Amino acid sequence: MESTRNRLIKLLNQEDNYISGQQLSDHLNISRTAVWKHMKELEKDGYEVEAVQRKGYRIIASPDKTSENTIHWGLSTSWIGHQLHHYEEVDSTQDIVHQLAKQGKPHGTVVVADEQIKGKGRMSRPWHSPKGKGIWMSILLRPELSPVQAPQITLLAATVLAKVITSQSQLIPFIKWPNDILINHKKVSGILTEMQAEHDQIQYVAIGIGINLNQSAEEIPVDIRHKASSLRAESKEEWNITSTIQEILKQFESTYDQYAAEGFNYVKEIWETYGYKIGEKVTISTMRRTWEATLVGIEPDGALIARDSEGKREKLYSAEIQWGEGGYDAK
Ligand code: BT5
Numbered sequence: 001m002e003s004t005r006n007r008l009i010k011l012l013n014q015e016d017n018y019i020s021g022q023q024l025s026d027h028l029n030i031s032r033t034a035v036w037k038h039m040k041e042l043e044k045d046g047y048e049v050e051a052v053q054r055k056g057y058r059i060i061a062s063p064d065k066t067s068e069n070t071i072h073w074g075l076s077t078s079w080i081g082h083q084l085h086h087y088e089e090v091d092s093t094q095d096i097v098h099q100l101a102k103q104g105k106p107h108g109t110v111v112v113a114d115e116q117i118k119g120k121g122r123m124s125r126p127w128h129s130p131k132g133k134g135i136w137m138s139i140l141l142r143p144e145l146s147p148v149q150a151p152q153i154t155l156l157a158a159t160v161l162a163k164v165i166t167s168q169s170q171l172i173p174f175i176k177w178p179n180d181i182l183i184n185h186k187k188v189s190g191i192l193t194e195m196q197a198e199h200d201q202i203q204y205v206a207i208g209i210g211i212n213l214n215q216s217a218e219e220i221p222v223d224i225r226h227k228a229s230s231l232r233a234e235s236k237e238e239w240n241i242t243s244t245i246q247e248i249l250k251q252f253e254s255t256y257d258q259y260a261a262e263g264f265n266y267v268k269e270i271w272e273t274y275g276y277k278i279g280e281k282v283t284i285s286t287m288r289r290t291w292e293a294t295l296v297g298i299e300p301d302g303a304l305i306a307r308d309s310e311g312k313r314e315k316l317y318s319a320e321i322q323w324g325e326g327g328y329d330a331k
Helices: 004-012 021-028 032-044 068-072 093-102 147-168 231-235 241-262 264-274
Strands: 048-052 056-061 084-090 110-116 134-141 173-176 180-183 186-198 201-212 281-285 290-298 304-307 313-316 320-322
Touching: 004 021, 004 032, 004 056, 004 068, 021 032, 021 056, 032 048, 068 084, 068 241, 084 093, 093 110, 093 134, 093 186, 093 201, 134 241, 147 173, 147 180, 147 186, 147 201, 147 241, 147 264, 173 264, 186 231, 201 231, 241 264, 264 290
Parallel strands: 084 110
Antiparallel strands: 048 056, 110 134, 134 201, 173 180, 180 186, 186 201, 281 290, 281 320, 290 304, 304 313
């Protein structure tokens, strides 16, 4: 059920139309005093509401700060982000989403923070998440999948981010297996998937998405500056956090629904068109050997397929890849 606040925002945001206090009260089925109180709250969130005598009210400026309301406003999704929790500061949005999952929150619940103090990557590596400079977000999913299929969701999330970057800019994103987003060979985004499963069924999946939006090159920590960047540093344009979150949620929902209807092949095809060095030669080191390979694509279990010089295909689950001259690791 949509909140009164959201319905109020939608009513106040109808192009050039003004709406009177009485009409608002009728539509929302609340008193005029209650309408007025909600409007004061909107102003606190950074909305500017214009009041014109005998015409009524309308929104003339939306806030540039991110909040539950500003994300909800204009978000036309059917299941993702309806339950949305925004925090100014958290240790990690992943921790929060795990708590919410254990409280029984539904599929599609989203947690967003302006800043993470202990943002984490895979294998407990730190993830730099400075205040107001990027998207630090976790999505709770309750897919009807077996645990071995969980990597498909991570690969799906990477295709969503690549699609959003492509649709919002001239940038050309690549997905470095399994799920880093690179632009000009530098990482702008990472995905962390954590899962709770019992027997043969996933209980829930927590997808953590970190995207560097507006850091200047100097704001990227020195130790990773050679291999990390932000969308602003690459596109020379400022990115709006709220509208980018909305785009990701919309694109996530439609991609997920399509994947649920068509199966993994749908994700695989998109992933491979964005796949970093797919069809190109790299050097692979596994426990057993180091060899030259051409990367071919991905498998339903998340593995990377590589072909050696004799045409023999091998599935890789974790491997050290040297991406070659000018590549990610040559920076
Ligand atoms: C990842 O791990 O790339 C997954 C990052 C997921 C972050 C999101 S933010 C919302 C949610 N809440 C969390 O606490 N986490 C998720 P991995 O592939 O292990 O990469 C980590 C490595 O990337 C680090 O060891 C650094 O080298 C580098 N790194 C750290 N911060 C970075 C940043 N902001 N941009 C680019 N690279 C970074």
